Amino acid sequence: MGKERVAVVGIGQTKHQATYDGSIATLVREAAERALDDARMGWSDIDAVVIGKAPDFFEGVMMPELYLADALGATGKPMFRVHTAGSVGGSTAIVAQDLIAAGIHERVLTVAFEKQSESEAMWALSLPIPFQPPMHAGAGGYFAPHVRAYIRRSGAPDHIGILVALKDRLNALKNPYAHLHEHGITFESVKDSIMLWDPIRYSETCPSSDGACAMVLTNEKGGDEAAAQGRPPAWVLGTAFRSEPTMFAGRDQVNPRGGQDCARDVYAQAGITDPRRDIDVAEIYVPFSWFEPMWLENLHFAAEGEGWKLVEAGVTQMDGDLPVNCSGGVLSSNPIGASGMLRFAEAAMQVRGQCGEHQIDGVRKALGHAYGGGSQFFAMWVVGTEKP
């Protein structure tokens, strides 16, 4: 159907932190300028802007894309807003790539952000509604029972969640943009941290971050030009999103159908038949440590009930055969709306060899993954060094 090839030629992010000392406009502009610099482009080179963030109610700024148009050089240009809860950073990148794949635009700037210091995300996620009791337990209260269900179904030992948290926080020490840099962290310190939502401990939980991520995507011509100038692009080999209803009888919230189908779709597009063998590195949306083994199964890296064994065997460590979240992941930086795009961007950075201390050698194909809502929105892409 004459689809254009799409290349990632510029990537930028802010230093993620508890409180960014500037406005939302300054935050997104900083990430966008870094992406443009990386792409050797200026504002006038961009045809359209696609922006995403978690629900407006978090910061209480309704339709922030209108206010941010000037800061992002979008005045007089097409600007799109994408909404898919926590997966939005991934979905936003996919919408941007679709505009190029469809031949509508040549160069698209895509941006995602969250400024949790200006918001009450936990409260915004726990609004009183008349047919639910006033439990007010936030995202952790929603996901913890499903983590318990995973532990029961798989028979995973308690230390798996600790191992993931420790790995991601140690990886974050190699990423200057990560929010948490916990130099003194140990297995014992994670284990001894308070159970916030038993079975989820404090140190197995993501932080609240301010941060933004931006990417410049181009058509094949733009990708070829970047490569000719010695700045190899990451080629988009496949993109997919899926959603499923929050509530239906028999819904599997440990291994949701939407995620399984989304992964099969993106692998088929990227020519991946054995993800464990064919994917060199993965950035997976893991806001609570137990979601690493759960998503390893959902993403077909392990059979059902076996994901925790990969964690225990060290497979997902930086020196394992499937490194996961070398950036430190969502567990180390969680500017919610940007968190999905950061997974996509970190996958592209691994392909482009831009990761510095957390770079894995010889990455040819990488997976970026995001999920959101009550495990009901999924967005994924596979990027690689070779043109599709």
Add this chain to the structure above:
Amino acid sequence: MPELILPARLQGIEQVRSFRAPARLDYQFTAGLATTRFLRAVAEKRLVGQRCPKCQKVYVPPRGACPTDGVPTEEEVELAHSGTVTTFCVVNVQFYGQVMELPYVSALILLDGSDIPIMHLIQEVPYDQVHMGMRVEAVWVPDDELGPTLESIKYFRPNGEPDADWETYKDNV
């Protein structure tokens, strides 16, 4: 963030970096037919679900249609006030507006005769004795406090029955 350079007449003045501006939003929620019937029943101390005519699954609270088959769910089913804890968590974090004493147990409870769990509190039992498969019953507010809200159920408590067999609730875990 780039350095702010202020004009001379403003130098030496403390900058306002942020201020708190609480936002409040009141809105009308249109419950729809199915939820209205459910909430009116709750105000009468009854739990009413609806059965899908195709898959036969019983939804509570009912939403008026089966999400799987996309057909109206019209048959009403009177549900027991007892059920099984399918899974749960122990909440030990306090935040804005929370009135619960910590820690408390938030559980998914599969009411007998239904096919989808509801979330509610488990009390009258030490938090570390709550477990999957535990049989529980609803404790309602006094009759003169009943209203069209699930807050009409104060919490669930163990009803003394032996634990449910894993096979009876594993499809809801």
